[in-house]
Amino acid sequence: MAFTGLELTPKKVEYLKCIAGKGDVVKTSELATALGVDPSTVTKTLQELEEIGLIAREPYHGVVLTPYGREYGEFILRRHRILGLILSHYGLSDEEACQEASRMECYASREAIDKMCRAMGHPTVGICGKITHGPLCMGDD
Ligand SMILES: [Zn+2]
Ligand SMILES: [Zn+2]
Structure with a gap:
Protein backbone atom coordinates (compact mmCIF):
# COMPACT_ATOMS: atom_id res chain seq x y z
CA MET A 1 0.00 0.00 0.00
CA GLU A 71 5.95 -1.97 5.85
CA TYR A 72 4.94 1.28 7.52
CA GLY A 73 6.72 0.31 10.72
CA GLU A 74 9.96 -0.43 8.89
CA PHE A 75 9.71 2.94 7.20
CA ILE A 76 9.17 4.68 10.55
CA LEU A 77 12.25 3.04 12.05
CA ARG A 78 14.28 3.88 8.96
CA ARG A 79 13.03 7.49 8.98
CA HIS A 80 13.95 7.86 12.65
CA ARG A 81 17.42 6.47 12.12
CA ILE A 82 18.18 8.32 8.88
CA LEU A 83 17.26 11.62 10.56
CA GLY A 84 19.25 10.56 13.60
CA LEU A 85 22.35 9.93 11.49
CA ILE A 86 22.04 13.32 9.79
CA LEU A 87 21.65 15.12 13.12
CA SER A 88 24.55 13.28 14.70
CA HIS A 89 26.68 14.15 11.67
CA TYR A 90 26.03 17.83 12.36
CA GLY A 91 27.18 17.97 15.94
CA LEU A 92 24.58 16.28 18.13
CA SER A 93 25.48 13.41 20.42
CA ASP A 94 23.77 10.11 19.64
CA GLU A 95 21.36 10.62 22.49
CA GLU A 96 20.50 14.19 21.46
CA ALA A 97 20.11 13.12 17.83
CA CYS A 98 17.74 10.31 18.85
CA GLN A 99 15.59 12.71 20.89
CA GLU A 100 15.51 15.42 18.23
CA ALA A 101 14.69 12.88 15.53
CA SER A 102 11.76 11.65 17.63
CA ARG A 103 10.41 15.19 17.82
CA MET A 104 10.63 16.01 14.11
CA GLU A 105 10.31 12.67 12.36
CA CYS A 106 6.54 12.63 11.84
CA TYR A 107 6.84 15.72 9.62
CA ALA A 108 9.36 14.19 7.21
CA SER A 109 7.77 12.65 4.10
CA ARG A 110 8.64 9.25 2.71
CA GLU A 111 9.76 10.87 -0.53
CA ALA A 112 12.29 13.07 1.30
CA ILE A 113 13.56 10.22 3.48
CA ASP A 114 13.93 7.85 0.51
CA LYS A 115 15.91 10.49 -1.38
CA MET A 116 18.22 11.13 1.57
CA CYS A 117 18.56 7.39 2.14
CA ARG A 118 19.73 6.93 -1.45
CA ALA A 119 22.08 9.92 -1.26
CA MET A 120 23.62 8.47 1.92
CA GLY A 121 24.13 5.12 0.21
CA HIS A 122 21.57 3.24 2.34
CA PRO A 123 23.43 3.15 5.66
CA THR A 124 22.75 -0.03 7.64
CA VAL A 125 23.82 1.12 11.09
CA GLY A 126 21.88 3.92 12.76
CA ILE A 127 22.58 5.64 16.07
CA CYS A 128 20.00 3.55 17.90
CA GLY A 129 19.72 0.39 15.85
CA LYS A 130 20.01 -1.26 12.47
CA ILE A 131 18.48 0.29 9.37
CA THR A 132 16.76 -2.02 6.92
CA HIS A 133 16.14 -1.03 3.32
CA GLY A 134 13.53 -2.37 0.99
CA PRO A 135 11.85 -1.63 -2.33
CA LEU A 136 10.67 1.75 -1.01
CA CYS A 137 14.11 3.35 -1.00
CA MET A 138 16.06 0.80 -3.05
CA GLY A 139 13.70 0.92 -6.04
CA ASP A 140 14.24 3.49 -8.74
CA ASP A 141 11.27 5.62 -7.74
ZN1 LIG B 1 16.66 6.67 18.19
ZN1 LIG C 1 17.61 2.98 1.87
Whole structure:
Protein backbone atom coordinates (compact mmCIF):
# COMPACT_ATOMS: atom_id res chain seq x y z
CA MET A 1 0.00 0.00 0.00
CA ALA A 2 1.35 3.44 -0.87
CA PHE A 3 1.77 5.98 1.88
CA THR A 4 3.35 9.42 2.13
CA GLY A 5 4.71 8.97 5.64
CA LEU A 6 2.60 11.88 6.84
CA GLU A 7 -0.58 9.96 7.66
CA LEU A 8 0.05 9.35 11.34
CA THR A 9 -0.08 11.64 14.36
CA PRO A 10 3.08 11.86 16.50
CA LYS A 11 1.41 9.60 19.05
CA LYS A 12 0.59 6.88 16.52
CA VAL A 13 4.14 7.13 15.16
CA GLU A 14 5.46 6.57 18.67
CA TYR A 15 3.28 3.47 19.09
CA LEU A 16 4.06 1.99 15.71
CA LYS A 17 7.77 2.61 16.18
CA CYS A 18 7.62 0.81 19.50
CA ILE A 19 5.69 -2.17 18.09
CA ALA A 20 7.87 -2.41 14.98
CA GLY A 21 11.01 -2.21 17.12
CA LYS A 22 9.94 -5.22 19.16
CA GLY A 23 8.72 -7.38 16.29
CA ASP A 24 6.42 -10.35 16.81
CA VAL A 25 3.49 -10.22 19.24
CA VAL A 26 3.60 -7.26 21.62
CA LYS A 27 1.58 -7.27 24.83
CA THR A 28 -0.52 -4.25 25.81
CA SER A 29 1.20 -4.15 29.20
CA GLU A 30 4.60 -4.23 27.51
CA LEU A 31 3.63 -1.24 25.37
CA ALA A 32 2.26 0.65 28.38
CA THR A 33 5.58 0.20 30.18
CA ALA A 34 7.69 1.07 27.14
CA LEU A 35 5.67 4.21 26.41
CA GLY A 36 5.19 5.17 30.04
CA VAL A 37 1.41 5.42 29.83
CA ASP A 38 -1.63 3.81 31.41
CA PRO A 39 -2.79 0.46 29.90
CA SER A 40 -6.29 1.92 29.31
CA THR A 41 -4.77 4.68 27.16
CA VAL A 42 -2.85 2.09 25.18
CA THR A 43 -6.02 0.14 24.38
CA LYS A 44 -7.67 3.21 22.87
CA THR A 45 -4.77 4.03 20.58
CA LEU A 46 -4.41 0.38 19.56
CA GLN A 47 -8.06 0.43 18.49
CA GLU A 48 -7.30 3.40 16.25
CA LEU A 49 -4.25 1.69 14.77
CA GLU A 50 -6.37 -1.37 14.09
CA GLU A 51 -9.04 0.74 12.37
CA ILE A 52 -6.51 2.09 9.89
CA GLY A 53 -5.22 -1.40 9.19
CA LEU A 54 -1.76 -1.19 10.72
CA ILE A 55 -2.15 -3.80 13.43
CA ALA A 56 -4.30 -6.79 14.29
CA ARG A 57 -5.24 -7.44 17.89
CA GLU A 58 -4.98 -10.95 19.18
CA PRO A 59 -7.20 -11.56 22.20
CA TYR A 60 -5.18 -12.44 25.34
CA HIS A 61 -1.89 -12.15 23.47
CA GLY A 62 -1.41 -8.59 22.30
CA VAL A 63 -0.95 -7.02 18.91
CA VAL A 64 0.85 -7.93 15.71
CA LEU A 65 1.59 -5.82 12.67
CA THR A 66 -0.37 -6.43 9.48
CA PRO A 67 1.71 -6.58 6.26
CA TYR A 68 0.87 -2.88 5.74
CA GLY A 69 1.82 -2.16 9.36
CA ARG A 70 5.10 -3.98 8.94
CA GLU A 71 5.95 -1.97 5.85
CA TYR A 72 4.94 1.28 7.52
CA GLY A 73 6.72 0.31 10.72
CA GLU A 74 9.96 -0.43 8.89
CA PHE A 75 9.71 2.94 7.20
CA ILE A 76 9.17 4.68 10.55
CA LEU A 77 12.25 3.04 12.05
CA ARG A 78 14.28 3.88 8.96
CA ARG A 79 13.03 7.49 8.98
CA HIS A 80 13.95 7.86 12.65
CA ARG A 81 17.42 6.47 12.12
CA ILE A 82 18.18 8.32 8.88
CA LEU A 83 17.26 11.62 10.56
CA GLY A 84 19.25 10.56 13.60
CA LEU A 85 22.35 9.93 11.49
CA ILE A 86 22.04 13.32 9.79
CA LEU A 87 21.65 15.12 13.12
CA SER A 88 24.55 13.28 14.70
CA HIS A 89 26.68 14.15 11.67
CA TYR A 90 26.03 17.83 12.36
CA GLY A 91 27.18 17.97 15.94
CA LEU A 92 24.58 16.28 18.13
CA SER A 93 25.48 13.41 20.42
CA ASP A 94 23.77 10.11 19.64
CA GLU A 95 21.36 10.62 22.49
CA GLU A 96 20.50 14.19 21.46
CA ALA A 97 20.11 13.12 17.83
CA CYS A 98 17.74 10.31 18.85
CA GLN A 99 15.59 12.71 20.89
CA GLU A 100 15.51 15.42 18.23
CA ALA A 101 14.69 12.88 15.53
CA SER A 102 11.76 11.65 17.63
CA ARG A 103 10.41 15.19 17.82
CA MET A 104 10.63 16.01 14.11
CA GLU A 105 10.31 12.67 12.36
CA CYS A 106 6.54 12.63 11.84
CA TYR A 107 6.84 15.72 9.62
CA ALA A 108 9.36 14.19 7.21
CA SER A 109 7.77 12.65 4.10
CA ARG A 110 8.64 9.25 2.71
CA GLU A 111 9.76 10.87 -0.53
CA ALA A 112 12.29 13.07 1.30
CA ILE A 113 13.56 10.22 3.48
CA ASP A 114 13.93 7.85 0.51
CA LYS A 115 15.91 10.49 -1.38
CA MET A 116 18.22 11.13 1.57
CA CYS A 117 18.56 7.39 2.14
CA ARG A 118 19.73 6.93 -1.45
CA ALA A 119 22.08 9.92 -1.26
CA MET A 120 23.62 8.47 1.92
CA GLY A 121 24.13 5.12 0.21
CA HIS A 122 21.57 3.24 2.34
CA PRO A 123 23.43 3.15 5.66
CA THR A 124 22.75 -0.03 7.64
CA VAL A 125 23.82 1.12 11.09
CA GLY A 126 21.88 3.92 12.76
CA ILE A 127 22.58 5.64 16.07
CA CYS A 128 20.00 3.55 17.90
CA GLY A 129 19.72 0.39 15.85
CA LYS A 130 20.01 -1.26 12.47
CA ILE A 131 18.48 0.29 9.37
CA THR A 132 16.76 -2.02 6.92
CA HIS A 133 16.14 -1.03 3.32
CA GLY A 134 13.53 -2.37 0.99
CA PRO A 135 11.85 -1.63 -2.33
CA LEU A 136 10.67 1.75 -1.01
CA CYS A 137 14.11 3.35 -1.00
CA MET A 138 16.06 0.80 -3.05
CA GLY A 139 13.70 0.92 -6.04
CA ASP A 140 14.24 3.49 -8.74
CA ASP A 141 11.27 5.62 -7.74
ZN1 LIG B 1 16.66 6.67 18.19
ZN1 LIG C 1 17.61 2.98 1.87
